[in-house]
Structures are given as structure tokens and as C-alpha cells.
Amino acid sequence: MNEHNNRVSIKELSKNYNDLKALDKISFDIPSKSIFALLGPNGSGKSTLIKVLSKLIKEWDGDIFYNGESIKSNNNYIKNFGFIIEDPCFYEYLSAKKNLQIFSRLTNTPSERINAVLELVDLVNRANDKVSNFSYGMKQRLGIAQALLHDPEILVLDEPNNGLDPIGVNKMADLIYRLNQEGKTICISTHSLSEVDRLCSDVAILKEGKLLITKNIKKLSKNNKFYRLEVFDITSASNYIKTFSNVKIIAQENNILIISIDSSEPTNILPMKLDEHASVKSVHRESNLIQYFYD
Amino acid sequence: MIRSLIFNESIKALHKKRTYISFVLIFFLVPLIILAIGSGAEYLENKIYGQLKDSFIVFGSLTNGYLASYLIIAILTGQMPFLATIVASEIVSGEYSKGTFRMYLSRPVSRNMILLSKLTIVISYTIILMFFFVFYTLLISSLFLGVGDLAVFHLGLLFLSDGDIIWRFFLAFIISTMVMITISNLCFMLSTFFKNSVTPIIITISTVFIGSAISFIPLQIFEIINPYLFTGYIDLFLASFHEPVPWNIILNAFLVCALWSIIFISLSFQHFSNKEILT
Numbered sequence: 001m002n003e004h005n006n007r008v009s010i011k012e013l014s015k016n017y018n019d020l021k022a023l024d025k026i027s028f029d030i031p032s033k034s035i036f037a038l039l040g041p042n043g044s045g046k047s048t049l050i051k052v053l054s055k056l057i058k059e060w061d062g063d064i065f066y067n068g069e070s071i072k073s074n075n076n077y078i079k080n081f082g083f084i085i086e087d088p089c090f091y092e093y094l095s096a097k098k099n100l101q102i103f104s105r106l107t108n109t110p111s112e113r114i115n116a117v118l119e120l121v122d123l124v125n126r127a128n129d130k131v132s133n134f135s136y137g138m139k140q141r142l143g144i145a146q147a148l149l150h151d152p153e154i155l156v157l158d159e160p161n162n163g164l165d166p167i168g169v170n171k172m173a174d175l176i177y178r179l180n181q182e183g184k185t186i187c188i189s190t191h192s193l194s195e196v197d198r199l200c201s202d203v204a205i206l207k208e209g210k211l212l213i214t215k216n217i218k219k220l221s222k223n224n225k226f227y228r229l230e231v232f233d234i235t236s237a238s239n240y241i242k243t244f245s246n247v248k249i250i251a252q253e254n255n256i257l258i259i260s261i262d263s264s265e266p267t268n269i270l271p272m273k274l275d276e277h278a279s280v281k282s283v284h285r286e287s288n289l290i291q292y293f294y295d
Numbered sequence: 296m297i298r299s300l301i302f303n304e305s306i307k308a309l310h311k312k313r314t315y316i317s318f319v320l321i322f323f324l325v326p327l328i329i330l331a332i333g334s335g336a337e338y339l340e341n342k343i344y345g346q347l348k349d350s351f352i353v354f355g356s357l358t359n360g361y362l363a364s365y366l367i368i369a370i371l372t373g374q375m376p377f378l379a380t381i382v383a384s385e386i387v388s389g390e391y392s393k394g395t396f397r398m399y400l401s402r403p404v405s406r407n408m409i410l411l412s413k414l415t416i417v418i419s420y421t422i423i424l425m426f427f428f429v430f431y432t433l434l435i436s437s438l439f440l441g442v443g444d445l446a447v448f449h450l451g452l453l454f455l456s457d458g459d460i461i462w463r464f465f466l467a468f469i470i471s472t473m474v475m476i477t478i479s480n481l482c483f484m485l486s487t488f489f490k491n492s493v494t495p496i497i498i499t500i501s502t503v504f505i506g507s508a509i510s511f512i513p514l515q516i517f518e519i520i521n522p523y524l525f526t527g528y529i530d531l532f533l534a535s536f537h538e539p540v541p542w543n544i545i546l547n548a549f550l551v552c553a554l555w556s557i558i559f560i561s562l563s564f565q566h567f568s569n570k571e572i573l574t
Contacts, residue, residue: 054401056572079403089394093310102306105299106402146398 007032007154007185008053013062015048021209022048025062028204028214030154030187035180037196038189040206046189047086049206050158054083079107082152084160088143092132096123096142099131100149107150117145121175137168144175154185161195173199213251226250229257230281237280255281296404300412308382308416317378317424325367325432329439332363360437361445361460365536367432368464372471373529376503377496379424379475380482383417384499385492387483387567392490396572410567414483414560421479425472433464449537463540467532470545474532477525477552478503480559487567490574502526522547525555 008030015023023045030036038046051057053064053071055078063070066077090099100114118124121141131139140160147155160176161169176199180186190196196203204214231237234255241247246262308314332339336358343357387410390396400406445455455463478499485495506526509517521527528548534541 051572054397056397056400058569058571075403075405078401081401083398083401085397085401087394089397091307091310091395092393093312094306098306098310102303103398103402105303106399106404108299143398 007067008187009065009068010049011063011065013049013052013060013064015045015052015057015060015209023052023060024209026206026209026211027062028211030185031202031216033180033183033185034201035176035199036185036187037200037203038187038206039191039193039196039203040189041191043208044206045209046206047158048209050083050085050156050187050189053156054078054081054085056085079150080153082147082150082155084140084143084147084157086158087162088139088146090131090139090142090146093130095128095130096134096145097127099142100146103146103149109150113149113151117148120148121145122171136163137165140164140168140172141175144172148179152184154187155179156187156189158189159191160188161190161192169195215250225261225285227259227261228284229259230283231255231257232281297408297412300404300408301415304386304412304416308386308420313381313385314420317381318427320378321424321428321431324371325428326435326439328367329363329432329436332358332366333440357444357446358440359443359445360433360440361442361455363436363440364429364433364464365445365447367436368429368467368471369530369533371428372532373507375425375428375471375475376478376500376529379421379479380496380499382420383479383482384486384495386413386417387486388489388492388495389486391572391574392492394574400572406568406570407564410487410564414480414563417479417483418476421476422472425468425475429464429468429471433461445536447536453536453538455536455538463535466535466540470528470535470548471532473549473552474525474528477556477559480556480563484559484563484566487563487570503529523551525552528552 010029011027013023013026014021026045026049038049040046048057052060055071055075063072065071066080069077071077090096091102094102096118097114100117101111103109104111104114115124115127118127121144123138123141123145126134126138131142134142140163144155144157144160147157157176160172164172173195176186176188188195188200202214202216205212229237232255234252234257237257238249238252241249241257241259248260248262249257250260251258340357390399400409442457444457445460447453447455481502482495482499485498486492489495503526506524507529509524510521510527510529525548528551531545531548534544
């Protein structure tokens with residue numbers, strides 16, 4: 001993936017809340033026109049990352065680049081982003097249309113666009129109803145409408161399926177897929193593996209503020225086999241593994257190595273061989289890598 | 296952009312019920328007090344001017360619309376901080392607590408501009424409320440009780456003639472509004488600090504209460520600091536009905552209120568522009 005194709009590049013991003021490290025030197029890229037999943041359990045730092053990106057959080061270390069430009073001293077990039085951050089919260093005493101009018105004035109969006117986005121999220125018939133009368137699912141859809149109002153390139157959705165019933169989840173998935181097909185880059189924060197499997201092209205897995213892995217899901221799962229190795233000497237083991245062009249170290253921690261072997265190429269390495277050369281304590285085949293990291 | 300932001304804030308304010316509470320209260324309360332003054336005019340005159348009747352012969356009634364307005368404004372201005380801060384207390388804190396800032400602030404608009412638009416609404420609301428309070432009172436009093444000379448106590452009994460009164464009410468409106476804007480600015484600043492609308496009101500009213508106590512308690516230390524406190528000028532509007540009008544004291548009050556307002560507004564902007572929106 002070259003630099004041009006990465007709309008958003010996150011470099012060494014850290015954020016502390018007093019003694020708590022909410023994000024710990026996170027680095028990854030969000031490719032253009034992808035459906036990118038930020039996967040992780042509650043408290044993993046997903047929302048913090050989105051709040052940094054949306055400038056709701058002001059102080060953080062590291063940098064984020066949008067189209068190659070740092071966002072630190074630049075607010076212009078936000079016009080290319082649409083956000084839903086945590087629950088969609090509106091001015092409940094106003095109608096859906098009036099809410100969107102308020103947001104449209106912040107980006108000088110023409111008023112005709114309001115009807116277009118309401119139609120897109122199937123709320124055009126409820127446009128003049130007060131938001132206080134809306135169900136949670138309708139508010140989520142209105143949240144998408146407000147995020148799309150200024151026709152951003154990148155849509156960042158924080159837990160878009162929270163509180164939705166199965167029909168609502170399906171409708172949301174259809175909508176996200178459709179928007180992606182129209183050329184939008186979509187970043188979804190979620191703790192749902194099934195959502196990632198179903199929708200996303202790329203994933204970054206966060207846990208306790210740390211990035212465990214970031215990969216293209218299709219590339220990950222197509223030809224690769226994954227192994228979890230417990231080794232005695234991680235340095236000699238990793239040095240040995242690096243001599244193979246079709247074997248990649250995906251992650252390493254203490255005396256654990258996660259490796260992927262590209263099975264499309266003829267391989268001269270087998271886990272048993274590894275055992276001989278890298279002092280392996282144990283070898284386990286991992287059938288679902290995302291599941292492994294998520295757990 | 297600032298016009299759009301002010302328009303947004305106007306829409307939000309105009310659609311909230313709490314914006315109208317103060318106006319509704321004044322709308323109903325003032326005629327009730329005027330009716331009470333009208334029906335108890337003789338008793339009221341005996342209470343206010345009773346001893347003077349031993350020295351003067353008074354023809355007709357001293358109770359008229361101007362006297363009723365003067366009394367109502369004098370009595371209720373002390374309570375106006377409660378009403379004037381209703382919008383200010385909630386205008387920023389309400390958006391924190393309801394989570395709407397998560398959407399509103401993640402747009403390509405500077406936070407300072409957003410806060411400026413909110414401040415404009417707070418100041419406008421305070422001016423409109425005080426204007427409504429003073430001139431609605433004057434209008435209803437004049438309609439119910441008629442007009443005439445206004446007798447006030449200042450260095451003895453001072454009679455202000457019919458034609459010499461309206462501008463004094465206008466001056467009273469300007470002075471009381473100036474102090475009320477300072478109080479609103481304090482509440483506005485507190486609204487940027489807290490995530491609920493009750494705490495800013497409680498702290499603001501407590502500040503006014505303590506400041507008023509400092510004005511009234513005759514201690515030397517309080518007399519030294521009182522001129523530098525905006526709370527010492529809450530009843531300064533009464534000076535509009537003095538002869539001569541003490542312009543130097545009014546100018547001093549303007550400077551003190553302006554200084555406090557600058558402090559409150561600066562702290563609001565400094566805090567809000569760096570505030571992390573975590574909820």
C-alpha cells in the first residue's frame with residue numbers, strides 16, 4: 001500500500017488520562033476507499049482514537065496525517081470527515097430537519113442536501129418530527145445523515161450498531177456497504193467480530209490502548225496459515241524465521257511469536273522444522289487470527 | 296460564519312422552554328403587584344410618606360404608574376440574577392451533558408467562534424430580559440395607575456416632574472443591565488467549566504449573595520473592597536432617580552463591571568478552547 005492510497009496515517013499516537021494510557025504509540029494507516037474496522041473490547045481506546053481524530057481531544061502525542069498533511073495545526077481536514085462519536089445526540093426539542101439545518105450551517109451545506117441525506121437514511125417522512133420522538137435506531141440513522149450532510153470523503157462511525165435490533169443492524173450494514181461502493185472510506189469502531197467479518201476490508205485490533213495487529217482482512221485470510229509459537233529464545237527464533245520469504249512475523253510478545261505462512265508459494269518451512277531450528281516449546285495452528293487477537 | 300453560528304444559537308434558544316420562563320414570570324407577576332399597589336394605594340402612601348403628611352399638605356394621590364414602576368424595579372432587581380442566568384447557566388454545560396458537542400464541535404468551525412456565538416446570545420438575552428422587565432413594568436403601571444410626578448427619597452423628599460422621569464427609567468435600565476450582564480458573564484464562564492446547569496446558577500447566586508452581604512455589612516474592610524466588586528452595584532440603578540445623577544459613580548461602576556466581564560469572558564474562552572470533550 002503506497003502513501004497515496006492511505007488517506008489517514010496514524011503515527012505513534014499516544015494519549016494518557018492521568019496515569020491511564022488510553023492509547024500507547026499506535027501506528028497504522030487507513031487505506032482509501034476501505035471499510036476499516038477498529039476492533040477492540042470496551043476500554044481498548046477506540047473512542048479515544050476517534051475523539052483525537054475529530055479534535056474533541058486536544059492534547060495527545062504522536063501525529064496523524066491526512067493526505068500527507070499533519071492534522072495537528074490544521075483544522076481544514078475535518079471538512080472531509082463525517083463523524084458519529086458514541087451515541088448520536090441531537091437537540092431533542094428540534095425536528096430532524098431543524099437539527100440537520102443547524103449542522104448544515106456549520107459547513108455551508110446547501111439546504112437541498114438535507115432532503116437527500118434524509119432520503120438516504122429513510123427518514124424523509126419523519127423530517128418534521130421532533131427527535132425526542134425517535135427510536136434509538138432512527139437516531140442512529142439520523143446520526144449517519146448528519147455525518148453525510150457535507151458529503152465527506154471519510155465517514156467515522158463509533159459503534160454504529162449499538163442498540164440496534166437485527167433488522168436495524170442489517171439496514172446499517174447495507175447502508176455502510178452502499179456508501180463504500182459510492183467511494184467513501186469508512187472507519188467503523190466496533191467490538192463485534194461478525195460485523196468485521198461481514199463488512200470490513202481492513203482491521204486494526206486494539207487492546208488496552210495498544211495496537212495488536214493491523215491487516216488487510218482479505219490478504220490475511222486468503223492464502224495464509226497462522227501459527228502461534230512459544231519459543232525458548234525469541235531472538236534466535238525470529239532471526240531464523242526471517243530467512244524465509246513466505247513467512248512473516250505478525251506479532252511477538254515475551255516468548256510468543258505469531259507467524260503467517262503464505263501457502264500459495266512452495267514452502268520449505270514447516271512447524272516441525274521450526275521446532276528443530278528455533279527451540280520451539282509449542283506450536284498451535286490458529287484458524288481465526290482476528291479471533292485470536294481479540295481474545 | 297459567525298452570523299450562521301449566532302443564528303444556530305438563536306434557533307436553539309428560541310425552541311427551549313426555559314428561555315421563556317423569566318418572561319412568563321414577569322408577564323404575570325408585574326400586573327399582580329401593580330393591581331395590589333393600586334388597591335392598597337392609601338395604605339402604601341401612609342407607610343412611605345406617613346410622617347411627611349404632618350409637615351406637608353398633599354393634594355391627590357402620590358401613587359401612580361411611575362411610583363409603582365420605581366417600587367417594583369427596586370424590589371425585583373435583586374431577584375433578577377436568578378432569571379437572567381437561566382440561559383447562561385445551560386448554554387454550554389447543557390451541550391456537554393447532552394452530548395451534542397460531540398457532533399457540533401467535530402465540524403470545521405473554531406471553538407472560539409462557537410463560544411462567541413453563545414456569548415452573543417447570553418448578552419442579548421440579558422438585555423432583552425431587562426428591557427422587558429423595566430419597560431413592561433413601566434407600560435403596565437402607567438396604563439393601570441396613570442402617570443404623574445414621582446416622589447422619591449434622596450437627601451430628603453425629591454419630586455421628579457412628569458417630563459423628567461422617562462429618561463431616568465432608561466438610565467436605570469442601562470445601569471441594571473450592565474450589572475446583570477456581568478452576572479450573566481460569570482454564569483456563562485461557570486457554564487464552560489461544569490457539565491450541569493445547576494452548579495453554575497448556584498455558584499453565581501451565591502457569589503451575588505456574598506457580594507451583596509459585603510455591600511450591606513458596615514465593616515471597614517468591606518467598605519474598602521466593595522467599590523471593586525460588581526455585586527456592589529446591583530442597586531446602583533436607584534441613582535438614576537437622584538438629583539443630580541452621580542455620573543462619576545456610574546462611570547466607575549461601568550469600568551468595574553467591564554473589567555470583571557473581560558476576566559470572566561477571557562477565562563471562558565481559555566478554558567473552552569482547550570477543553571477535552573470526553574462525554
